[in-house]
Amino acid sequence: MRALVTGGAGFIGSHVVDALLARGDDVTVLDSLAIGTRENVKSAADLLVRDIREPLDDVFAEIEPEAIFHLAAQADVRVSVERPVEDAETNVVGTIRVLDAARRHGSGQVVFSSTGGAIYGECDAPAKETDAVAPLSPYGAAKLAGEEYLRMFNRLYDLNHVSLRYGNVYGPRQDPHGEAGVVAIFLGAANGNEQPRIYGDGNQTRDYVYVGDVARATLGALGHEGGVFNVGTGRETSVTYLWDRCRQVSGSELDAVPAPARPGELGRSVLDPARAARELGFQAIVELDEGLRATWDWIRANRKE
Numbered sequence: 001m002r003a004l005v006t007g008g009a010g011f012i013g014s015h016v017v018d019a020l021l022a023r024g025d026d027v028t029v030l031d032s033l034a035i036g037t038r039e040n041v042k043s044a045a046d047l048l049v050r051d052i053r054e055p056l057d058d059v060f061a062e063i064e065p066e067a068i069f070h071l072a073a074q075a076d077v078r079v080s081v082e083r084p085v086e087d088a089e090t091n092v093v094g095t096i097r098v099l100d101a102a103r104r105h106g107s108g109q110v111v112f113s114s115t116g117g118a119i120y121g122e123c124d125a126p127a128k129e130t131d132a133v134a135p136l137s138p139y140g141a142a143k144l145a146g147e148e149y150l151r152m153f154n155r156l157y158d159l160n161h162v163s164l165r166y167g168n169v170y171g172p173r174q175d176p177h178g179e180a181g182v183v184a185i186f187l188g189a190a191n192g193n194e195q196p197r198i199y200g201d202g203n204q205t206r207d208y209v210y211v212g213d214v215a216r217a218t219l220g221a222l223g224h225e226g227g228v229f230n231v232g233t234g235r236e237t238s239v240t241y242l243w244d245r246c247r248q249v250s251g252s253e254l255d256a257v258p259a260p261a262r263p264g265e266l267g268r269s270v271l272d273p274a275r276a277a278r279e280l281g282f283q284a285i286v287e288l289d290e291g292l293r294a295t296w297d298w299i300r301a302n303r304k305e
């Protein structure tokens with residue numbers, strides 16, 4: 001299969017690329033390298049350094065992709081709050097450019113990387129795809145707009161694009177500045193023998209899902225008739241417990257430093273994975289400790305002296 005992976009030089013995208021290459025697919029990565037790096041892209045894949053804010057017709061005409069995994073994004077919530085127009089240029093207009101070029105060139109299905117945490121807002125229980133949405137940042141609003149464009153393209157042109165609402169993804173190659181870099185920050189602190197900060201009471205929970213599971217879910221969405229799916233574990237992990245597990249895995253003996261709560265930070269965020277299990281046959285299988293260990297091993301192997 002000829003696959004195009006936008007954002008394939010980034011954290012999650014590069015794992016999607018690896019999973020496609022492992023299947024023997026023909027992979028082209030399109031990435032501006034704003035955040036992603038050449039080192040993240042295996043040499044078996046072609047890398048096009050391009051920006052999704054610019055026209056993409058020549059790329060689609062040349063590659064004729066049968067599947068498009070759209071992971072290029074401005075993925076930093078704080079940047080979106082500071083510069084909402086810039087965020088929307090990539091996350092809304094860039095997504096429309098990908099959808100429009102794919103349609104006009106008769107390309108295959110688009111699988112779009114959306115977000116659970118930034119779309120559902122505060123959760124009383126694991127969020128279902130049918131729950132009300134309440135984005136609390138320009139990033140969340142832009143991702144929701146992207147989903148609506150996919151839905152609308154499906155209706156208007158009888159397509160079968162899929163949006164995946166990822167939980168807090170963690171694993172090797174994560175940049176600590178991304179949307180959900182807390183694992184990278186904690187293990188990075190342990191590696192540097194520094195004390196990380198825990199904001200507020202530390203009881204905030206998130207649904208941490210390992211990047212290998214996320215890549216598997218992303219490939220697994222191909223062939224579905226179209227829709228929106230949560231990609232998470234259904235389990236909540238508090239920040240305090242996460243640092244405890246990071247200490248265990250890294251052997252750090254340091255305590256975290258308490259810091260004032262950050263205004264607007266979500267108290268609970270967790271995704272109900274039942275629809276993806278039912279319709280995509282997807283289940284997250286990597287346990288937290290196992291995923292943290294793989295991430296720690298990568299940090300140790302790649303640390304700069």
Ligand SMILES: NC(=O)c1ccc[n+]([C@@H]2O[C@H](COP(=O)([O-])OP(=O)(O)OC[C@H]3O[C@@H](n4cnc5c(N)ncnc54)[C@H](O)[C@@H]3O)[C@@H](O)[C@H]2O)c1
Binds near residue numbers: 050175
């Ligand atoms: N990391 C998470 O926990 C998480 C959670 C939910 C959703 N997501 C989504 O998953 C996707 C991948 O996230 P990630 O964590 O790997 O982030 P990342 O920043 O590592 O990857 C995004 C990639 O997009 C590229 N990019 C940015 N702007 C671009 C542009 N205008 N044109 C072309 N390329 C551009 C970057 O260089 C980078 O390689 C994003 O869409 C993100 O919103 C991530």
